[in-house]
Amino acid sequence: MKVAVIGTGYVGLTTAVSLAMNGHQVIGVDLDEAKIVKLRQGISPIYEPGVEGALNQVLNSGALSFTTKLAEAQDADVFFVCVGTPEAADGTADLRYVYSAVAAIEGMQQAAPKRRIVVIKSTVPVGTGDQVAELLSGCPELTVASNPEFLREGSALADALAPSRIVIGAGDPGTSEVVEELYKAVDAPRVVTTRANAELIKYASNAFLATRISFMNELSRLSAALGTDIVTIANGMGLDSRIGPEFLRAGVGYGGSCFPKDTIALLQLAAQNGISLGILEQVRTVNATQPVWFLEQLQPFVPDCRGKRIAVLGLAFKPDTDDIREAPSLAILQALEEKGAAVYAYDPIAADAVRQKFPNVSYTKTAEEAVQGAHAALLITEWKQCVELPWEQLYESMAQPVLLDGRNAWPAQIVKQAGFHYVGVGKS
Ligand SMILES: NC(=O)c1ccc[n+]([C@@H]2O[C@H](COP(=O)([O-])OP(=O)(O)OC[C@H]3O[C@@H](n4cnc5c(N)ncnc54)[C@H](O)[C@@H]3O)[C@@H](O)[C@H]2O)c1
Structure with a gap:
């Protein structure tokens, strides 16, 4: 499948590399030019065991490329949103990067409509996927899924290639089936559910792990x-x-x-x-x-x-x-x-x-x-x-x-x- 990954930080880079290793044609998109220059040269901007070797492998095979221009990713069928969701001043998740990525995809869809899926991998508050779907309701061929990420830094690539579970939240079976198809090569339990459930599974998992540590x-x-x-x-x-x-x-x-x-x-x-x-x-x-x-x-x-x-x-x-x-x-x-x-x-x-x-x-x-x-x-x-x-x-x-x-x-x-x-x- 042709996949675009928007945001090439810890999650985006690992997602892009693992999807390319699993046989997909992937393009990584980031606003940070310096990051993209490094990635094109096969240099990982983050320290993460195994990532640089795998990155070079998929760059050399042609399965992965990088760009700062989303327009270069317009052939993609699936757009993973992997941008940051940092803490805002009031403690809520700052969603400005998510919405700006979504707006860019919407612009592309309006210019050249085709069947595309937006997959939100960033950790976002419950209801965000539904809000994004509402925002994009003027583009009927564009559907939205939630697919939260559970990788651990320090073993990010190993976790992405062999995850504990794959959680997919979608508003219709057609969309979740396409996302499931993307993970065909991955042997892990699936939870296919609503977008809101998928979003809360992610927050609840992190909150529970933090609870064990603090206990x-x-x-x-x-x-x-x-x-x-x-x-x-x-x-x-x-x-x-x-x-x-x-x-x-x-x-x-x-x-x-x-x-x-x-x-x-x-x-x-x-x-x-x-x-x-x-x-x-x-x-x-x-x-x-x-x-x-x-x-x-x-x-x-x-x-x-x-x-x-x-x-x-x-x-x-x-x-x-x-x-x-x-x-x-x-x-x-x-x-x-x-x-x-x-x-x-x-x-x-x-x-x-x-x-x-x-x-x-x-x-x-x-x-x-x-x-x-x-x-x-x-x-x-x-x-x-x-x-x-x-x-x-x-x-x-x-x-x-x-x-x-x-x-x-x-x-x-x-x-x-x-x-x-x-x-x-x-x-x-
Ligand atoms: N880091 C982790 O261990 C981890 C694990 C699971 C989930 N998550 C979640 O995944 C998301 C990403 O986390 P991260 O640690 O990879 O973040 P990060 O800060 O390392 O990377 C985010 C990247 O997105 C890019 N970006 C921002 N807006 C963009 C846009 N409009 N178009 C293209 N690129 C854009 C930034 O330049 C940056 O390179 C967050 O929501 C986080 O909570 C992180």
Whole structure:
């Protein structure tokens, strides 16, 4: 099938590459010229494992091309809308990019009418697909589907090629059948439903995952007070098939481009409908306070941070991505700067992006360099490069051997044996 993908960010690029790998003829469209220039050269503008290799493969085979001009995509039968839906000032989802993409498709349809389908993959509030369909009601050959995306950054391509499920919301069977046909090569359960149901499945999934994380983070505070071990507790809980092991890891809080904005957007949507989602309110409160609680663990070892060297290891919101949107590291850096600490930070990929926001932090080329001379080292993102470290050498190099493990990823027994003061999340 001929497919256009509008927006070539984390979701759009992955969607375009995976559809091309599955035998479709794909054109990626983005307003950002610099991005398109890179993509045409086979350079991925994002750090995402496997994407660049696959991109070059489908570029070379001719299955994927890129443009800044939507008109060049007019042969396409299906138009995926994968543009950003960031948080607006009032917490609702800002839909301006979605509507501008839809308007561009409408213009093309009016100029050269033919059977086309608009598939909204961006995460949008319930009712958006129906509103778009209403807007396009003057173009009877143009129909609208919702097909939310569930990929995880860090394994985006693998997730797109083997998704947990494919959710398709459409107003008529003909439209959903075409979207199903697009995924013919993909072995995954299908949920074919209304656009509104599809839209709420996406928000509910993210809100539920965020809830699991905040539940464990809040529990970790009790666990620390009781002297129990939240990792063992999570293992014991996760073995219950009704609970399952995923998303039970306590840490410094969730971040990224989705959970923070999608939870607030869902709360706003509920409020607009006169419904209060109290659990979700608390999920956000726990997440906002978790970095603060974590930093309090530093107090016994570094009562006054002024002038003290503190190492922060890991800045991306999770390993294997360069994405720093809403990363917990940003709250940690902010708080340490306010306390007057001399912050040395390391991240294998995301340091340049963070440097723009925190120019006074010293960025190092290795984790070892950040930790050297530090009064404490904090693990914020569990990159391999921040977890597998030469502990004896680090012990010698630090001003004070204090480790605060914000991801419970350092080998607690080994570092304690090496002489460190070790504090994890939710452990005695
Ligand atoms: N990033 C994720 O992990 C993830 C996962 C699932 C769903 N989503 C959702 O997918 C959507 C996209 O997220 P993302 O992280 O890929 O965003 P992104 O910011 O990485 O990419 C958006 C892209 O859209 C382009 N764009 C904006 N308006 C355009 C237009 N009119 N025409 C062409 N290009 C346009 C931008 O230049 C940018 O390259 C969001 O709604 C997000 O919530 C994201």
